[in-house]
Amino acid sequence: MSDRTSEWFVPKFGSQKFRKSIGVLYLPYTAIVTCFAILGAITEPMDIERIIAISVIYFLSLGVSAHLLDAIGGKTKPWGDLPKLKLCAIALFVLGIAFTIGLYFAFLDSPLLFPIGIIEGFFLFAYNLELFGGKFHNKKSTVFSWGVLPVFAGSAIQTNSITIEALIISGIAAIITYILIKNSRPYKILKQTNGDINEIKKKEIILKLLSVGVVVGTLIFFIIRYFSM
Numbered sequence: 466m467s468d469r470t471s472e473w474f475v476p477k478f479g480s481q482k483f484r485k486s487i488g489v490l491y492l493p494y495t496a497i498v499t500c501f502a503i504l505g506a507i508t509e510p511m512d513i514e515r516i517i518a519i520s521v522i523y524f525l526s527l528g529v530s531a532h533l534l535d536a537i538g539g540k541t542k543p544w545g546d547l548p549k550l551k552l553c554a555i556a557l558f559v560l561g562i563a564f565t566i567g568l569y570f571a572f573l574d575s576p577l578l579f580p581i582g583i584i585e586g587f588f589l590f591a592y593n594l595e596l597f598g599g600k601f602h603n604k605k606s607t608v609f610s611w612g613v614l615p616v617f618a619g620s621a622i623q624t625n626s627i628t629i630e631a632l633i634i635s636g637i638a639a640i641i642t643y644i645l646i647k648n649s650r651p652y653k654i655l656k657q658t659n660g661d662i663n664e665i666k667k668k669e670i671i672l673k674l675l676s677v678g679v680v681v682g683t684l685i686f687f688i689i690r691y692f693s694m
Contacts, residue, residue, distance in 0.1 A: 472656055473669050485547075489536050493676035495528030497645065498611050500683040501638045505619025505631050507683075507690050515622045516687075518566050523615055526563040530556040531589050538594035560589075570622050577621040585614050604646050612642030645675055 469475065475488035502523040506516045533556040537549045564582065571578035588610035591601040613635045620631035652668040655661065 469653065469656070472653070473673065489547075490529060490532050492528075493672070494645070494649070495524060495532070497641070497676060497679045498527050498615055499523045500679045501612060501615040501634075502619040503683055504634050504638070504686060505616035505621075506623045507687055508620065508623050508628060508630065509690070509694065510623075511690060511694060512623060515570065516619075518570060519619050519622050522563045522566050523618070525559040526585070526589065527611060527615070530560040530563070531593050534590070535593040567622075575622050575625045577625050577627075578618065581614060581618050581621055585610060585618070588614075604643065607646055608639050608642045612638040641675060641679060645672070648672055648675075 470481070470484050470488055472488070474491060474493045476484050478484075479487075499520050502519045503516055506519050533552045536547055537552050564586070567578050567582050571582070588601060588606055591597060592606050592610065595602045616631050616635040616638050617627050620626065620628050648668045648671045652665065652672060655665045655668070
């Protein structure tokens with residue numbers, strides 16, 4: 466069995482096509498990565514425009530593009546047979562928008578975004594399309610590219626540097642990402658194999674708490690910083 470439409474982040478309403486279209490984006494996990502980038506950008510001085518920019522960049526690149534590439538490029542097909550050409554076109558289009566925004570700020574005054582973008586782009590394709598024999602499709606790559614690098618990118622777009630605060634936040638983001646992986650993958654297997662219901666509920670609660678906790682924590686951190694400026 467390779468169907469993921471029964472997992473907690475997939476809508477329980479609407480047509481099968483609609484549910485797959487939303488599910489394939491893994492919105493709670495996308496929100497976590499986007500929040501990591503925002504946390505890196507919540508610094509002093511704080512430019513709201515740049516926070517919005519890095520949010521859009523990561524939502525489109527690692528939220529939309531990466532997940533669409535994963536859906537068509539992985540060895541398994543958890544969402545069934547999807548229109549590869551259409552999804553690939555959408556993935557590259559939104560990725561182009563994300564990189565265009567990133568390039569604008571990189572050329573403007575944040576050249577540190579260049580190496581971060583190149584590295585992030587490499588992992589986006591190598592991980593999700595399982596290139597090089599799937600060598601980079603592992604936990605370490607996920608923690609680094611989805612946990613650490615987004616924080617660095619957020620810091621870079623604001624200050625063109627990796628601040629001490631960003632290093633600390635990236636460490637926390639790495640731990641959260643690792644916990645997420647340790648629970649999301651077994652959860653997926655348990656759901657696909659009709660495993661122990663109690664274990665499924667336990668891991669589902671952990672995943673929900675992580676998602677809500679990161680989003681709420683980011684919002685609180687932003688409000689505190691904004692009104693203390």
